[in-house]
Amino acid sequence: MSFRDTIVKLKESAEIQWNEFVEQIPEIIVAILIIVLGLYISKTIATFFRKVIFKKTSDPLMTNFLAKTIKISLTIFVIMIALKVAGLGGIAAGLLTAAGASAIIFGFAFRDIGENFISGVILSFNRPFDVNDTVMIGDIFGRVKMMEFRFTKLKTFDGRDVYIPNSDIIKKAVYNYTEDGYYRLDFVVGIDYEDDIDIAKKVIIDAVVSTTGVMNTEEHQCFVTVDSLGVSTVNLKVIFWTKTKEYKRGALEVKSDVIKNVKNVIIKNGLNMPADITEIKLYGSQDSIPVTVSTTS
Numbered sequence: 101m102s103f104r105d106t107i108v109k110l111k112e113s114a115e116i117q118w119n120e121f122v123e124q125i126p127e128i129i130v131a132i133l134i135i136v137l138g139l140y141i142s143k144t145i146a147t148f149f150r151k152v153i154f155k156k157t158s159d160p161l162m163t164n165f166l167a168k169t170i171k172i173s174l175t176i177f178v179i180m181i182a183l184k185v186a187g188l189g190g191i192a193a194g195l196l197t198a199a200g201a202s203a204i205i206f207g208f209a210f211r212d213i214g215e216n217f218i219s220g221v222i223l224s225f226n227r228p229f230d231v232n233d234t235v236m237i238g239d240i241f242g243r244v245k246m247m248e249f250r251f252t253k254l255k256t257f258d259g260r261d262v263y264i265p266n267s268d269i270i271k272k273a274v275y276n277y278t279e280d281g282y283y284r285l286d287f288v289v290g291i292d293y294e295d296d297i298d299i300a301k302k303v304i305i306d307a308v309v310s311t312t313g314v315m316n317t318e319e320h321q322c323f324v325t326v327d328s329l330g331v332s333t334v335n336l337k338v339i340f341w342t343k344t345k346e347y348k349r350g351a352l353e354v355k356s357d358v359i360k361n362v363k364n365v366i367i368k369n370g371l372n373m374p375a376d377i378t379e380i381k382l383y384g385s386q387d388s389i390p391v392t393v394s395t396t397s
Contacts, residue, residue: 127185130185131183132182134181134185135178135182138174138178138179142170142171145171145174146171146174150163150164164248164249219267219269222270223266223270228274229274229279230244231246231247232244232345233277233345234276235275235277236274236275236277237252237254237268237274237275238264240256240264242254242260243257245261249266250265251263251266252266278344281343281344282315282341282342283341283343283351284320284340284341285339285341285351285355286339287337287358288327288338289304289336289363289373290330290332290333290334290336290373291333291334291366292334292371292372297326299371300324300336301325303365303366303371304324304338304362304365305323307365308338308361310361311354311357311358311361313344313350314342315341315343317341321341322340324337324338324339325337325339331376333374342355
């Protein structure tokens with residue numbers, strides 16, 4: 101085949117391809133319109149379902165997951181239809197095949213990202229906390245502020261923002277301090293050895309349960325128990341419950357009021373809260389301690 105013949109064949113092939121392209125222009129325009137309109141409809145439907153799902157669950161992570169799933173599914177469906185209308189059905193099938201192969205390749209290349217995403221999907225349906233719950237994950241303690249597919253954001257009580265990979269949440273123990281809204285607090289108060297313990301326990305528990313914010317039910321009972329015998333005091337442990345989502349401020353304000361009321365009721369009932377006793381020992385030839393008492397007028 102001569103060079104001239106080759107040029108002729110190339111020219112004929114180009115003309116055929118151009119003619120086919122021109123014939124497909126209307127179909128391509130229709131496909132583009134389908135994609136544009138389809139993306140808009142997909143976004144609208146996803147937004148609508150987001151609002152409906154949020155009213156049903158009030159769960160941001162579940163809402164985001166289902167809304168994004170609906171949007172992505174509709175987008176893929178629209179693109180497949182557009183390619184078929186444009187006469188590119190073979191390309192559509194090839195894209196689906198390539199997407200499956202790419203998913204495997206990227207799964208190995210970005211294993212951590214995929215693991216966090218899958219963990220986020222799992223947490224969408226089953227997780228040990230909600231937004232605004234106070235939790236401890238590993239050694240990180242704070243309030244849940246935001247949940248995404250790859251991470252969960254905690255706000256610690258000293259003002260730091262911590263982003264925890266969802267895969268860590270799946271693997272580690274999670275302590276939820278406010279899941280049911282109840283939180284238990286305690287403190288120790290010392291009374292004199294000569295004081296009547298039963299009377300002290302009664303007046304203390306009465307002061308505790310009468311404090312605003314303290315819950316005392318069959319399931320969440322407040323009580324006082326002898327904790328230990330100190331050097332100069334009998335130490336009573338006061339245990340009580342409060343219902344609050346404000347773990348730090350709300351709970352600590354209730355605890356402050358309880359301690360104040362307990363202190364007042366102890367004094368009012370003639371009980372004592374003695375200070376610590378200091379023991380002084382003499383060594384060697386020392387047989388006395390010189391003490392000087394000065395008075396001021």
